[in-house]
Amino acid sequence: MVRNNFATMAAIEIKNLIKSFGPVKAVDGVSFSVEAGSVTGYLGPNGAGKTTTLRCLLGLVTPDSGEALVNGERYVTLPRPVTEVGAVLEATSFHPGRTARNHLRILCTAAGLPDARADEALEQVGLGDAAGKRVLGFSLGMRQRLALASALLGRPRVYILDEPANGLDPAGIEWLRGFLRHLAHDEGAAVLVSSHVLSEVEQTVDNVVIIAKGRLVRQGSLAELTGGGTGSVRVRSAQAADLAPALEAAGGTVERADDGLLRVRGLDAEAIGQVALDRRIVLTEVTQERSDLQKVFLELTEGR
Amino acid sequence: MSLLAGLVKAELRKLFTTRLWWVMLVVALLFVGVGLGVLIAFAGVDQNGAAVPGLDTAQWTELAWASGSSAGIFVMILGVVLMTSEFRYQTITGTFLVTPRRGLVIIAKLVAGLIVGALFALAVLVLQAVTVIPAVMLGGGEFSLSGARVPQISIGILATLALYALFGIGLGALVRNQVAGVVAAIAWTYVIESIFTAIPALHVVGKWLPGGAAQALMSIDVNTGLGQPEWLPAWAGALVLVAWGLLFAGVATATTVRRDIT
Known part of the structure; x- marks a missing residue:
């Protein structure tokens, strides 16, 4: 299969996405795209439809209509998805009785990656010392780091992160900001990060997409949205x-x-x-x- | 094909990296062991016409060798847990992110279930060998691995336990709730199946159930006082078991492939 031309294609492209759960329109005609080498903040209050959008993008939820593409393809048709997309979802969770290393090794086995990637990814997120510990004793912040480690396993070029700062302490948030900037600006990855707390991502993002009640209300670069001004x-x-x-x-x-x-x-x-x-x-x-x-x-x- | 092999290995790793499997194995062996103990203790004892054959009879060997099929409930619970813990701990999200082709994940789980069920059957058969063989010899009988339908019953146990793990996975995919799944598995095997397979008058229905089909496969037709059982022929029992397996596999696939994971 011939893939589309990467150079002219957005890493993430959402086109007129619509998804209802019963009578509730969770996502109502959202369109935006994310380019390689940039961090895009996907912002909105709780219940705005951020998670549903991301789950449609990742093939976990089937949209009613519209398209959600990664590297020009639907996620479910990607031949080796973890090598193209790293995802951290709010509800991504772990078996409490399993160690961090084993959790990642299982994902490696299923993805056809070597076991060694598990320890490498744990080191990258600063969980090297906790590799052999059962997840049961992990704080929320450690779980977030472990979730991030699972996204790193396949060395993808696109990252989709749902509320990754939840549960992180201020030092953890600072670390996450640096890490996301590094992925986008140094490694050229496309990063889409959702949050309901603007201040968490304000210093990290290049572009902003704001959603409320399932509808897109504004998108643009950070400078466009603030009119280039500083605070008063x-x-x-x-x-x-x-x-x-x-x-x-x-x-x-x-x-x-x-x-x-x-x-x-x-x-x-x-x-x-x-x-x-x-x-x-x-x-x-x-x-x-x-x-x-x-x-x-x-x-x-x-x-x- | 190598993709599927990796997925099966991942599913086996899921099971063997938590503690449940060996807890279940210990419980299953204890359960079978107690059953064997009772059979040994009551061998040759006649109670109101409900007789257990003597230790030196081929019938006793048959009964004792078939007792391992009672471990079916434990592999079924293991199958239920293998599926439902993905929903309970929401690891299903990560599973489907790695492998968005959900049908493949389900097939891998079913194959892993068959393998685990077969491993449990091997453990049970070893336990039976180390208890039944000495018991028969001490009771003055002669044990031969090829006699008293030992090979046929062994294959029956292997097939039964492997398939009960698969039933558990199908049930787990259907109900998704771990507690409900385990309760349903117990209710199914201990209430519904045991009623329809213990009472010969109900065998008209019971022989079509997995438990009855498993009995047919092992051709256990020893009259323990409730009347002569009326099972299907062994080959038909095998077919019925496979049909149940396909049904549960179909249920597991149909309930999982399209549903939104929120």
């Missing part, structure tokens, strides 16, 4: 009228609101404080506003 700072002062021109003189962009509230861009809190000190102006509030992406995310998903 809320400043409150009784002498706002004096402060505003001073901040503008210092290089900030100031937006005036009611009762002494200013929204300042282009200056950080320290610089604003310095300006206020120089002019002997009393500040009653200095607050770093949530990033614009967070606002976009909430606006797009709230009330839907």
Whole structure:
């Protein structure tokens, strides 16, 4: 069988995907694609249809209509799927009585990979010391790492990860961010990672796809979604009228609101404080506003 | 073909990397052992016309050698667990991610079930050999491996245990819930089958059930006081067993291949 031309083909392509469970339309006409060498965040509140989309993509759920393709093919027709796609699903779980190494070795056996890949993958996710331990005693974070190890077994070029940060501690999340960036930017893999917590993926992703109630609400690069801007700072002062021109003189962009509230861009809190000190102006509030992406995310998903 | 061989090996590894298999093996051997002990203790004892033949008779050897088929329930439970634990622990997701051709996974599981059932049968036959042979010799009889239909009964046990593992896998795929599957297996073998195969008047139905067909395959027609059993001929018993096996294999495939894994 002649495969399509990889160079012109998206690693992951979802076209007008529709899936209902009974009367509930879990995914309602979603389309997007993920290119090699990039991390795409698939964002939405819980129950938005993220997991269903990913399960359709992985051949676990059959869509009502539409297409979900990996490397131009349906997952179920890939000759050796684990060598092309590594997947971590929220519900992917383990037999508690089995050791981490044995869990991976079973997958290796079924996939026709050498047993040695099990230990290599465990080392890669930092579970080398726990290889011989039964999963029973694993924390949620360790289980997530083990799930990630299972995705690495076949050295795939496409990664599909459903809420991989769940249960990881802050250090684990930091490690995961670095790991995903490494896979995409250094090894040229295509990474699709879902999350309902924007801050988990905000620093990792190149592109964002936002879904709510089964419908796509926005997609684009991170820069497109945030308008290229940095975060703004809320400043409150009784002498706002004096402060505003001073901040503008210092290089900030100031937006005036009611009762002494200013929204300042282009200056950080320290610089604003310095300006206020120089002019002997009393500040009653200095607050770093949530990033614009967070606002976009909430606006797009709230009330839907 | 090598793909399927790898999948069968993976299924066997699933079973042998958890503790259940040897717990079940120990329990099965104890169960068969107790049955043999009772047969030895009551050999030649006549109770209200329900007689167990004497140790030195060919009939006793037949009865004792066939007792291993009672381990069927344990391999059936093992089969149920092999299938349902995939759903209980959601490992089915990982299994189908590696092998999205689900029909192949089911075939591999069924083959693995047959192999495990046959291994259990071999263990049971060894246990029988080390208890029945001394018992017969001490009882003044003569044991010959080719006599008293020992070969036929041995093949019957091998086929029965192998197929009961397969039945368990089919049942497990059908019910998916582990506890429900185990309860159904016990209810099937101990209530439904035992009623229809223990009472000769019900053999009209019982001979078509897997348990009755297994008895037919082993040609156990010793009258233990409830009347002469009316089994199918041995070859027909074998056919009925295979038919049940195909039915359960079909059930396992049909219930698993299309269903959404959420």
